[in-house]
Amino acid sequence: MIELKSVTKRFGDFAALDDVSIRVPRGAVFGLIGPNGAGKTTAIRCITGMLKPEAGQVHIGGEPVWDEPGVKSRFFCIPDEPWCFAGASTRDMMEFYRRIYPGFDEKRYEALWNVFSLNEAQPIRRLSRGRKKQSAFWLALSARPEVLILDEPVDGLDPLMRRQVWKLILSEVADREMTVLISSHNLRELEDVCDHVAILQKGKVLLQSPVAELQENTSKFVLALPEGATLPQGLDILSQSRTGKLITLILRGREEELRARLREAEPQFLDAQPLTLEEIFIYELGGEDHGVQDILL
Amino acid sequence: MNWEVRTMASRTSFFDTALFGRALRRWWPMALAMAAALLYQCMASLQNASPAAYDRAYAILQLALQSPLPAVFACAAAMLAYRYLHAVRDAAFMAALPVKRSALFLSQGAAALVLLLGAEGLCALLTPLFAGTPGQLFPVMGRWFWITAALTGAYFGFASLCAVLTGHSLAVPALYALGLYAAVALEASVRTMAQYLIFGLGNQQWKLTVLSPLYYLKRFSYNLLWTEVAEFDAFTGSPLRYTIEFAGRWTVLGYLAAGVVFIALALVLLRNRPAEAAGDVIAVRLLRPAFRAGAALAAGCAGGMLLLRTVFGYTGYYAGNGSGPKVLLLFFMLLLGGFVGWFGAQMLLQKSLRVFDRHWPGYGVWAALALLAVLGCKLDLFGVERSIPAEEKIGSVSVSCYEVGVNNTAYKDPENIAKVRELHRTVVENKALFQRSDDPRYASGGMGYAYGYNPGGTLIIQYFDKDGGILLTREYAAPSGEMAWASNGDTSYTGGEKNPALAQLETLVNTNEAVEQRCLPAEGFLLRPETTGWGNVGAGALDEWGYYLYDDLLFLDRSEVYELCTQAIFPDFKDSSLGYLRLRPQYQQDLPAASTVTINLGMDNPDQYWYWYGRVTADAHRTIAWLQRHGVELDDRGNFTGTLTPEESEW
Numbered sequence: 001m002i003e004l005k006s007v008t009k010r011f012g013d014f015a016a017l018d019d020v021s022i023r024v025p026r027g028a029v030f031g032l033i034g035p036n037g038a039g040k041t042t043a044i045r046c047i048t049g050m051l052k053p054e055a056g057q058v059h060i061g062g063e064p065v066w067d068e069p070g071v072k073s074r075f076f077c078i079p080d081e082p083w084c085f086a087g088a089s090t091r092d093m094m095e096f097y098r099r100i101y102p103g104f105d106e107k108r109y110e111a112l113w114n115v116f117s118l119n120e121a122q123p124i125r126r127l128s129r130g131r132k133k134q135s136a137f138w139l140a141l142s143a144r145p146e147v148l149i150l151d152e153p154v155d156g157l158d159p160l161m162r163r164q165v166w167k168l169i170l171s172e173v174a175d176r177e178m179t180v181l182i183s184s185h186n187l188r189e190l191e192d193v194c195d196h197v198a199i200l201q202k203g204k205v206l207l208q209s210p211v212a213e214l215q216e217n218t219s220k221f222v223l224a225l226p227e228g229a230t231l232p233q234g235l236d237i238l239s240q241s242r243t244g245k246l247i248t249l250i251l252r253g254r255e256e257e258l259r260a261r262l263r264e265a266e267p268q269f270l271d272a273q274p275l276t277l278e279e280i281f282i283y284e285l286g287g288e289d290h291g292v293q294d295i296l297l
Numbered sequence: 298m299n300w301e302v303r304t305m306a307s308r309t310s311f312f313d314t315a316l317f318g319r320a321l322r323r324w325w326p327m328a329l330a331m332a333a334a335l336l337y338q339c340m341a342s343l344q345n346a347s348p349a350a351y352d353r354a355y356a357i358l359q360l361a362l363q364s365p366l367p368a369v370f371a372c373a374a375a376m377l378a379y380r381y382l383h384a385v386r387d388a389a390f391m392a393a394l395p396v397k398r399s400a401l402f403l404s405q406g407a408a409a410l411v412l413l414l415g416a417e418g419l420c421a422l423l424t425p426l427f428a429g430t431p432g433q434l435f436p437v438m439g440r441w442f443w444i445t446a447a448l449t450g451a452y453f454g455f456a457s458l459c460a461v462l463t464g465h466s467l468a469v470p471a472l473y474a475l476g477l478y479a480a481v482a483l484e485a486s487v488r489t490m491a492q493y494l495i496f497g498l499g500n501q502q503w504k505l506t507v508l509s510p511l512y513y514l515k516r517f518s519y520n521l522l523w524t525e526v527a528e529f530d531a532f533t534g535s536p537l538r539y540t541i542e543f544a545g546r547w548t549v550l551g552y553l554a555a556g557v558v559f560i561a562l563a564l565v566l567l568r569n570r571p572a573e574a575a576g577d578v579i580a581v582r583l584l585r586p587a588f589r590a591g592a593a594l595a596a597g598c599a600g601g602m603l604l605l606r607t608v609f610g611y612t613g614y615y616a617g618n619g620s621g622p623k624v625l626l627l628f629f630m631l632l633l634g635g636f637v638g639w640f641g642a643q644m645l646l647q648k649s650l651r652v653f654d655r656h657w658p659g660y661g662v663w664a665a666l667a668l669l670a671v672l673g674c675k676l677d678l679f680g681v682e683r684s685i686p687a688e689e690k691i692g693s694v695s696v697s698c699y700e701v702g703v704n705n706t707a708y709k710d711p712e713n714i715a716k717v718r719e720l721h722r723t724v725v726e727n728k729a730l731f732q733r734s735d736d737p738r739y740a741s742g743g744m745g746y747a748y749g750y751n752p753g754g755t756l757i758i759q760y761f762d763k764d765g766g767i768l769l770t771r772e773y774a775a776p777s778g779e780m781a782w783a784s785n786g787d788t789s790y791t792g793g794e795k796n797p798a799l800a801q802l803e804t805l806v807n808t809n810e811a812v813e814q815r816c817l818p819a820e821g822f823l824l825r826p827e828t829t830g831w832g833n834v835g836a837g838a839l840d841e842w843g844y845y846l847y848d849d850l851l852f853l854d855r856s857e858v859y860e861l862c863t864q865a866i867f868p869d870f871k872d873s874s875l876g877y878l879r880l881r882p883q884y885q886q887d888l889p890a891a892s893t894v895t896i897n898l899g900m901d902n903p904d905q906y907w908y909w910y911g912r913v914t915a916d917a918h919r920t921i922a923w924l925q926r927h928g929v930e931l932d933d934r935g936n937f938t939g940t941l942t943p944e945e946s947e948w
Binding site for chain 1 (some may be wrong): 313314315316318319321386387388389390392393394395396397399400571572573
């Protein structure tokens, strides 16, 4: 649905994006992750058509985005600090978007009032940060875009509202295959919602994969071996630690295959434990750069 | 639902009604403020004018040309309309909207322009009502509206271009103001510099002022707008009705056309303008070197000349007479101004004061060009000083030297044109005589020159082509003594050297063509027996002690003036037997052996005036005969033969 092909964007001598290729499938909830300065916002600005890359192409639905209103009407972007016209209320913005976005659904707008319960006549700039975000989601979901682009989306929202917003977004994904691209430097926030992720580091893509695939290919075991026994040969060990007799292993490979291999050492105790995204990234990319640590902090 | 069909096609390609409407709703207070300001200005203008209809109309139309308000509000409107280009967040939001960049630009701009024009329309409607004379003022305000609206369009176009050129809101008014006055500032400074360096380059015929509309319309509105008598009284010649003639419609429409071109240019630049330029002083990368060079040129010329005026006291006009600043000082001022402009521009571009580690080669090029320009002008490498148009190209030549009574005489006779060219050549060849600055009266302190006052006279020669277009204008300011006072028999200065140009000028100004223009009433002068006329005839002579004695001999009434003029003086003027203009200083003249007879005449019509004062010369047979018939004692060569009594004389 969204495709960046070998995109390079420079600001003077600094390459904010360096030959970046990312593919976001239709209906995916795609997490674009990276530390500050990794190029996430630049990537989003290239996707939304604000920035024109020096090299490469940005397509949505197979069509180039740059200065193409037809393509732009298919997505809606909520930046970190939602934007509005000076003095505009949510209602004012709705009136504006209604004319700009052909898919804008006024009935949905009315229906969502029950969820957000904002005073739609109040100027948005006078709302709190969290309420500004709510107003932005209200408008975005009413526009019924094919693609929803979110930059640090739920900062400022309280836990209940976060859950509510994600529920609405995911229902849109389920009902009509809305594609969601989320840029964040906070991995934990994305863990529950993303089905695809890409990590950006210093303008380059370090990793890009479906989350399930990542989880399938990395396994965590806790085991205790008899006196004198050793681990079987040929295991792709990403991490190993020992606490007393208990050994914790992070191994590359599928859980069933690895369990069978580990049983060869006749362990006194063997247990597979679920891996968080955070752990996967640490162990997959731990040696890559210190920047990966920044994502997790 | 099929999402593909809901995407927008070409409907919003070049205009977006939602943005347009949204902008109108947001910015109407600006229009209201503008309408109030314009209304106040119109009412104040009417208040200051006399109640006469034509006077009020003139005041309103002059206001349309001279008011800075449309320019100010056009800039404010452009800042509002294109603010989204100057803040990263705004730019990001607007770029993500499903609207083409050009449509965004045009929709926002159209809304701002509609509000500006709406405010002007409102003012045009309300002013006649508030003034209480709607019948009289509605047509006038209609003319005010179209002039103001056209100029507003021009100003807004330029402000739009400035908004695209820069990435910073605060830089918009700065660029706009600089741009509006750039042409006149550049011309003033370059001309000042050139006058210091090039002999004969004067202060006439500024060519670029028209490119600075605020200055041009303020300064030269009298050229575009004047009151004309539409109807005269058949008998008395008194004006019965006036009309306001507006000759500036093509100028105003030209400005409007320029505004449209600016908007088109802004649209083209917008295509190459990166959105990340928001916040930069110059948003279009390609124009950054031009900005730096332009700043160096502007600061070098304008700043350098300003320093010369303010710090070193070189003011006024020199016409290359050698009393301007020395070449080295001029060059140093250029270098200094250029340094400020070059590195100042770099500081703005980099938003940093640390610019001195680089960019010196560019400044070196500027310094070399400045040196080349200064030396080239001083040594006349470009041939400007020696340039005299070819005879076959010249349709006419105008020669003036107001200080000696030569008022803008136009020569069309080829023989006279040849004489002018010869005179011009003599002046250029005798440059040193004109450039003397050692006149004893001005040697200490130099105040006479510093205030631009030149008692010797300034000779202005202007060549026109066959179609009336200006080919060349030169001014030569001669130090005192080089060009004497007008004589007509009366001289006062007794020093200086002989200047060969003086004799040539005297020959020229006494040709038939020149005498007729100088002495006869202007074409169209209503010469009738009823014309009011007055005059007197007197005689004067130097007594044995050298004092000038004078007696009035004859006072003329209206009919006598008419008769003298039509029967004697005017025919004598036409064959140049009367009206000779002596230019030589007194010490070079042959002082009259006998007493001379002088005539002092004037005629008045409403709006017309003619005056002549001069000596009766030997060839003026008709005039001599007329005076003899009326009892004046003079011989056939025009010399007074009577006696001047000391007790009745004046000196």
